[in-house]
Structure formats: structure tokens, C-alpha cells
Amino acid sequence: MPKDFESSQESYAKEVLREKGLKSTAQRLAVVHVLHTSGKSLSVSEIHQEVKDMLGATGLATIYRTLEMFEDLGIVKRLHFPGGGYGYTFCQGRHVHHMVCVDCKGVFDFPECPVENFDYSSVEKQGFRVKDHFIQLFGQCVKCAEAA
């Protein structure tokens, strides 16, 4: 019988790490766990705190290093908030956009891409070649709307 149950999100991260010759450390897997179970965007220090709750003493630098690496690998995505400040959310390498509740910072996936079929001719006329895009929707989730 299996010795240990792991989420598909953790397996996914392990696989990506292995492909790149990087190690699946307890700290890295804890970051994945914390992010994918939280349902909301977490700041670096929130992630640090939760990883410490799981593993005990953990260096903050490790959290920074892990998040930067995960962002490059497409495992997590960095979201920015209107007032300034940012947080991370798990995205598992998919091209997803997110709705962020401005009250609770809850993150909701938004898999259809609003600009997928958009006609860029007006900007391409200026010679600009579009290569990527960043989209975030802001609003209020049900819970926060009811609480208000």
C-alpha cells in the first residue's frame, strides 16, 4: 500500500523539478502544498509562516528562492494588488487568468482567455509584436459580498 499520499499538484511539481534536474525538497513541496490548499493569494511572509508551521524552522531566503524558481517554471503565478503589494497563487503550468477578491484576496480561476481571439491589428499597426499578456480581474466573491 502507498506509504504516502500526495496531491496531484505535488506530483506535478515533482515532475517539473525532476525534468529540470532540480531537487524535490521538503521546503519546495511545502510551498506547493500551502499554495494549492489555501484558495487565496498569499504573500511571501504568509507562505513563510505556513511553511514554518509545517516543517519547523525554515529560512525566509529559501521561500524567496523557491517562489522565484517556481515562477520561472510556471508552477506559480505572481498577482499584483491595486494598492501595491503582491501575492502568489498556484497555477500548475496552465495559462489561466485569475479573479481576485479585493476583500479576502481569494483567487478564482478563470480558464477562458479573454484576449485569445482579440484583434491586435491596431497595436500591430504600430509595429508592436505581442508575445504575452497579463490579465487580472478584481471584484468581490460571494462570501465577501454577503458579509458586507
Add this chain to the structure above:
Amino acid sequence: MPKDFESSQESYAKEVLREKGLKSTAQRLAVVHVLHTSGKSLSVSEIHQEVKDMLGATGLATIYRTLEMFEDLGIVKRLHFPGGGYGYTFCQGRHVHHMVCVDCKGVFDFPECPVENFDYSSVEKQGFRVKDHFIQLFGQCVKCAEAA
């Protein structure tokens, strides 16, 4: 005859400030000037440097305070770059999106809104009420494409 010529961007900022009972100081107008003439997104310290070039000694805190205020007033917009880091661009209260050249950080306006007529029903089904959005396109401008 007019003693002093000012851009429509500066008049606009003055007007917004006056409406809110805020003062049009030399520092604030210099920030507007620097941003709207630069054609690209500028970091806080770049803005600080250019304002110092115009006015002489200027506190960095003033630049931070001004940019935060201008962002709230919709006079400027904060753009975020893929690697982390951000910059400001002038937007004169309009709802515009921007294309950012990842090489030179040049900013190009993009007045049509790609999500204007987008069907949010899939996210609204989850109870999420969309109130605002943030869109940025990344790519390469003509100059940088030719230089490459």
C-alpha cells in the same frame, strides 16, 4: 502674452488636484512632466533622478508620496514587469491598457479594451462580481525588433 507654457497633461493634473483641494507643487508637476514626456515606464528612482535634474534637491519620499497619490487619482498607472519590479506611466484618468516592450520598457497605449464585451458568465456563475481589471500586453516594439 503667456508667461509660461504648460502641457495639456500638466493642466489636467492641476485641475484634478484643485478639485480635490490638493496643491499643485513644483514637485508634483515635475513628476507629471517627466512621466508624460518619457514615452516609457519609469521606476521610482528614475523619476526621482529626473525630477532632481529639473528642480534640484528633491526628497525621495516626496516622489513616493506623489506617485501613490497620483495613482489613487488615476493620473498615473503602475505597470508590473515579468521579472518583478514595476514602473509608472502617465494615463491622464483614461481607462487605457498598455503594451510594454520588454526590451526597452517603452509603453504604447492601447485604448480598445479587450475585455469590454467579454462574457463573464462563467465567473459570475461562481458568484464573483467583476468590478475592475488589469491588462498588460508584453512584447517587442519596432525599434527593439530591428535592433535585435
Add this chain to the structure above:
DNA sequence: ACCTAAATGAGAATAATTTTCAATTGACCT
């Protein structure tokens, strides 16, 4: 079980941002 490169932790170092407060200045009112 060993080996080795990769990763970590702890703290120092650096960078970014905010706060404090006395001095200055812009806008309004004669």
C-alpha cells in the same frame, strides 16, 4: 550506504519604502 552537486539556514548586507517632524510654500482671502 556512499558521493556529490544542489539546496538550505542563519545572519549580514543591501535595497526599498515609510515615518517623523521642523521648515517651507501654495492657495485663498482681503
Add this chain to the structure above:
DNA sequence: AGGTCAATTGAAAATTATTCTCATTTAGGT
């Protein structure tokens, strides 16, 4: 044009965020 006063500024200190260094630990292949 000058006076008044709240808003704003500059400078430095304080705080917060991020990166770096390096000795120690650890994952993953043999």
C-alpha cells in the same frame, strides 16, 4: 501685493523587504 494657515516638503531615522554569503545539510543517482 501681503497675510494666514493648512498642506507639503526635505532630511534623516526607522522600518520593511529582498538578496547575498558561506558553512552545513540533504536528495538522488550509483
